[in-house]
Amino acid sequence: MKIMKIEGNHPLSGTIKISGAKNSSVALIPASILADTDVTICNVPEITDTDVLCETLEYLGADVRRASESVVITPSTIQNKFIPSEYSKKLRASYYFMGALLGKFKHVEISIPGGCSIGARPINLHLKGFESLGATIKNVDDTYILDAKELKGANIYLDIASVGATINIMLAAVLAKGKTVIDNAAKEPEIVNVATFLNNMGAKITGAGTSEIVIVGVEKLNGCFHEVIPDRIEAGTYTIIGALIGEKLKIYNIIPEHIEALTSKLREMGADIEIFEDYLVVRKRNSYNNTNIKTLVYPGFPTDLQQPFSVLLSKCNGISTVEETIFENRFMHLSELEKMGMKVVKVGTKATFTGPVKLKSATVTATDLRAGAALVAAALTAEGTTTINNVEHILRGYEGIIDKLRDVGAKIELEEI
Numbered sequence: 001m002k003i004m005k006i007e008g009n010h011p012l013s014g015t016i017k018i019s020g021a022k023n024s025s026v027a028l029i030p031a032s033i034l035a036d037t038d039v040t041i042c043n044v045p046e047i048t049d050t051d052v053l054c055e056t057l058e059y060l061g062a063d064v065r066r067a068s069e070s071v072v073i074t075p076s077t078i079q080n081k082f083i084p085s086e087y088s089k090k091l092r093a094s095y096y097f098m099g100a101l102l103g104k105f106k107h108v109e110i111s112i113p114g115g116c117s118i119g120a121r122p123i124n125l126h127l128k129g130f131e132s133l134g135a136t137i138k139n140v141d142d143t144y145i146l147d148a149k150e151l152k153g154a155n156i157y158l159d160i161a162s163v164g165a166t167i168n169i170m171l172a173a174v175l176a177k178g179k180t181v182i183d184n185a186a187k188e189p190e191i192v193n194v195a196t197f198l199n200n201m202g203a204k205i206t207g208a209g210t211s212e213i214v215i216v217g218v219e220k221l222n223g224c225f226h227e228v229i230p231d232r233i234e235a236g237t238y239t240i241i242g243a244l245i246g247e248k249l250k251i252y253n254i255i256p257e258h259i260e261a262l263t264s265k266l267r268e269m270g271a272d273i274e275i276f277e278d279y280l281v282v283r284k285r286n287s288y289n290n291t292n293i294k295t296l297v298y299p300g301f302p303t304d305l306q307q308p309f310s311v312l313l314s315k316c317n318g319i320s321t322v323e324e325t326i327f328e329n330r331f332m333h334l335s336e337l338e339k340m341g342m343k344v345v346k347v348g349t350k351a352t353f354t355g356p357v358k359l360k361s362a363t364v365t366a367t368d369l370r371a372g373a374a375l376v377a378a379a380l381t382a383e384g385t386t387t388i389n390n391v392e393h394i395l396r397g398y399e400g401i402i403d404k405l406r407d408v409g410a411k412i413e414l415e416e417i
Contacts, residue, residue: 002395004388004402006379007411008361011247011284014408018235018253019045019399020069020228024190026093027167028197028228029053032073033062033100034174035201037223042070044228045399048392049091056087056097075223082109082143089114091396095123095164098146099171102135108146112139125158125165132156133169133176153178153217161186161297166213167194174203176217185213188298189258193229200224232258233304234398237373239263240308241405242282243271244315244381249408252279261301262309265293269316287356290318295326307333307374311381313353314342320353333371336364340378340386361386369397376401380410 020043030053032039044050046069054064054071060081063074080101088094088111101108113123127137130146132154138145153176158165166186173180185191187209195208201221207213235254242249243266256263256275263280266273269291272283291313295303303326310333313320324330331351334344339362343354361384366372372394379386388394391414394401402414 001389001417002391003415003417004376004379004391004394005385005413005415006376006388007385008359008379008382009245010380010409010411012242012245012249012380012405012408012410013247015250015252016238016404016408018230018238018251019043021190021193021231022047022049022397023163023188023231023233024193024228025050026053026091027096027190027194028226029057029071029073030093030096030100031171031194031197032057033075033078033097033104034171034198034221035075035223036220037076039073039075039201039223040070040225041073042225042227044069044071045231047399048396049093052087052090053093056083056094059083059087080105080107083111085111085142088112092164095126096168096171098126098130098144099168102130102146102148103151103172103175106148106151108144110144112142112144123164125160125162126168129156129165129169129182130172133172133180135172151176153180153215155181155183157183158185161211163188163191166191170195170198170205170213170215173215174198174205174217174221175219178217180215180217182213182215183211185211186297187211189229189232189255197224197226200226230254230258233302235259236262236302236305237308237377237398239266239273239280239282240305240312241377241380242284243273243312244284244377246282246284248281248283250279250281254278254280256280261299262305265291265301288312288316290316290320290355292321292323294323297326303327303330304370306330307370308377310334310351310353311337311374311377314355314357314359316353316355318355320355321350322353323350325349330370332367333374336367336371336375337378339364340382342378358383360384363387363389365389366391366393369393373398376405380405
């Protein structure tokens with residue numbers, strides 16, 4: 001098991017370069033299955049989530065070569081076989097193999113996907129979409145078996161604007177016969193990135209980034225070269241850290257409009273933040289105006305930033321609230337923050353914070369990826385040295401987090417125990 005030790009209250013100054021988006025990469029790697037020839041994906045973050053997906057491709061028979069920030073995949077040698085739990089349980093995004101294998105081979109066998117325990121995340125919308133395209137689905141001994149003689153385009157309405165379901169249906173539909181329409185589609189930038197990738201391979205997708213996506217099926221897809229967009233959640237996390245402890249922290253390689261829900265909220269709170277074409281500069285202020293946030297689907301405030309953002313509320317004057325509308329278990333970090341001095345009361349899906357308070361060091365545990373990011377943010381601004389357990393959660397989502405923070409002045413160590 002790995003732990004992080006962070007000595008807090010050291011001002012951060014310098015530049016942090018944002019890596020490629022985790023939430024794009026974890027869909028793009030399985031999507032490469034759909035191509036008949038080699039695929040090159042650049043700006044892929046080196047994190048455990050992408051490592052597991054590449055290992056799964058290799059298990060299926062693909063040739064996967066990693067060079068610096070690029071992954072080159074030869075999918076022509078893939079054999080469609082059962083994906084066991086040793087691969088699928090490691091991350092939720094393994095469900096993208098369902099859409100990709102169904103689209104390419106019309107048959108999938110995969111153990112039930114895993115992932116962070118942040119609440120009920122049923123894949124019924126994914127399965128509903130696959131069935132609308134003509135697939136039959138069985139769940140036998142915690143294994144999904146999907147089968148179709150052929151896939152045909154359909155009109156599919158999503159009850160919830162789910163990112164995963166939107167992408168998975170796109171993957172299954174690009175090689176289906178006829179036209180597929182996804183209504184109430186999710187609008188996240190990662191969906192646009194995946195749609196662009198598929199179009200670069202020869203797919204016919206329009207409307208990505210809107211609530212209606214239209215896919216006209218094609219007979220085959222060829223390989224392509226594609227670049228992953230910058231990670232908006234990583235950018236937002238480091239921006240929050242800059243507002244907590246930054247002296248003059250530059251967050252570089254960003255798309256500002258992708259994090260506008262955060263930066264507009266920071267400005268409302270009185271943050272010292274300057275935004276440019278592909279970077280921003282943020283500096284700590286001693287206090288902030290109290291505020292309220294409610295997590296929503298894009299372009300609303302991201303659920304993935306709610307946890308690190310809650311640390312900043314320790315610096316706010318008065319009462320602030322956070323309402324979580326996406327995942328019901330996304331407040332598990334609060335009990336850990338209370339150990340560090342945070343004053344918070346949780347009732348149902350709403351948490352109320354009282355500030356300002358000075359955070360102090362403690363021994364805490366990361367319960368999931370973004371909870372871990374919140375604990376890192378808290379440790380950086382706390383008095384004393386904080387020990388964070390279960391940091392494997394953090395390492396699966398933030399490329400080079402130790403080196404990136406150390407390079408701007410953080411006192412942080414990763415230890416094996």
